[in-house]
Amino acid sequence: MSLTGPNLGIPDLAHHGDAELAPGLLDLAVNVRPDPLPDWLAGAIAEACTELATYPDSSVATEAVARFHGRDAAEVLITAGAAEAFTLIAQGLPRGRAVVIHPQFTEPEAALRAARWPVERVICDADFALDPSAVPDATTLVSVGNPTNPTGVLHPRDAILALRRPGRTVLVDEAFMDVVPGEPESITGLADLTGLVITRSLTKTWGLAGLRIGYAVGDPAVIAAMAAVQPHWSVSSPALAALIACLSPAAGAEVERRTAVIEHDRAFLQREFAQRGFDLTPASVGPFLLTRHPDRPNLHAELRAAGIAVRRADTFPGLGPGWIRIAVRDRASLTQLIGTVDGLAGNTHT
Numbered sequence: 001m002s003l004t005g006p007n008l009g010i011p012d013l014a015h016h017g018d019a020e021l022a023p024g025l026l027d028l029a030v031n032v033r034p035d036p037l038p039d040w041l042a043g044a045i046a047e048a049c050t051e052l053a054t055y056p057d058s059s060v061a062t063e064a065v066a067r068f069h070g071r072d073a074a075e076v077l078i079t080a081g082a083a084e085a086f087t088l089i090a091q092g093l094p095r096g097r098a099v100v101i102h103p104q105f106t107e108p109e110a111a112l113r114a115a116r117w118p119v120e121r122v123i124c125d126a127d128f129a130l131d132p133s134a135v136p137d138a139t140t141l142v143s144v145g146n147p148t149n150p151t152g153v154l155h156p157r158d159a160i161l162a163l164r165r166p167g168r169t170v171l172v173d174e175a176f177m178d179v180v181p182g183e184p185e186s187i188t189g190l191a192d193l194t195g196l197v198i199t200r201s202l203t204k205t206w207g208l209a210g211l212r213i214g215y216a217v218g219d220p221a222v223i224a225a226m227a228a229v230q231p232h233w234s235v236s237s238p239a240l241a242a243l244i245a246c247l248s249p250a251a252g253a254e255v256e257r258r259t260a261v262i263e264h265d266r267a268f269l270q271r272e273f274a275q276r277g278f279d280l281t282p283a284s285v286g287p288f289l290l291t292r293h294p295d296r297p298n299l300h301a302e303l304r305a306a307g308i309a310v311r312r313a314d315t316f317p318g319l320g321p322g323w324i325r326i327a328v329r330d331r332a333s334l335t336q337l338i339g340t341v342d343g344l345a346g347n348t349h350t
């Protein structure tokens with residue numbers, strides 16, 4: 001791993017998959033599952049929409065999340081997506097010295113910079129593995145994704161915990177952890193969360209990006225600091241109802257089903273791309289795949305011209321030209337992608 005100082009070649013932190021979309025393009029860019037809402041989830045949201053004259057109250061959802069993770073309510077804060085949690089951490093904690101482990105989702109760094117934190121980057125090397133010793137001791141806030149977007153790498157829990165220091169907060173973005181079977185590397189269940197805050201998102205697996213719902217679990221002191229700067233009524237009542245519904249046993253069974261589908265389709269995509277000489281990250285566990293081809297640096301633009309939107313990944317700090325991220329979708333969409341890759345000029349399929 002290597003450390004880069006502040007303001008060294010800042011890529012576009014505000015570029016996200018949705019910016020890749022345009023009418024008529026097949027969307028393989030946005031990491032949100034396209035499955036229709038299950039009836040029990042659509043019903044919970046619809047019912048909450050009959051009471052919109054009432055201000056939202058997040059206490060029942062807070063208790064539900066606390067129960068789900070076996071925690072105290074003081075260790076939970078419901079947020080308008082994980083994105084709001086990043087902002088609350090950046091604004092609520094006393095400003096110090098931040099390190100962001102890259103490549104990773106860029107909103108934590110963007111939130112820190114917006115709150116005027118000085119930010120350094122630790123760049124993971126080619127295998128994208130986390131080396132906790134690369135983080136300077138004086139760091140007061142470390143941000144790491146697990147599993148990481150866009151690499152799909154799942155860091156061992158021990159490596160995450162080795163980032164802990166007295167006087168330091170470790171932010172672990174577990175937005176995609178729900179589709180890792182058994183969540184073995186999650187730290188939400190750790191007995192002592194001192195110095196830790198974990199963010200989770202409901203927007204990916206459940207296709208609720210427009211509803212804005214997520215939460216943080218962590219050290220009560222960090223949660224209190226976040227709550228102190230959160231706008232009142234930040235999370236709408238339909239979003240709270242969706243959250244409660246997504247913690248039910250029916251939801252657990254549906255996550256298992258969706259996870260199996262993702263694993264199956266991701267393995268198909270991995271196999272097909274490996275056969276065509278693409279570099280693949282060691283083992284993506286996410287609903288997306290990071291890849292590039294040594295002879296096809298313009299594939300992002302070529303695919304776009306051919307009607308397929310994938311996410312350019314060269315805007316992620318630590319990734320160079322040619323990297324793209326592909327959302328794992330249904331077999332028909334992935335087959336269309338592979339056919340298009342083969343049909344494009346520069347086809348290297350052997």
Ligand SMILES: Cc1ncc(COP(=O)(O)O)c(C=O)c1O
Nearest residue numbers: 081082083105149175201203214
């Ligand atoms: C790794 C990661 N964390 C967090 C988020 C933000 O999620 P939310 O929609 O809950 O704000 C995203 C969204 O793309 C993401 O990829």
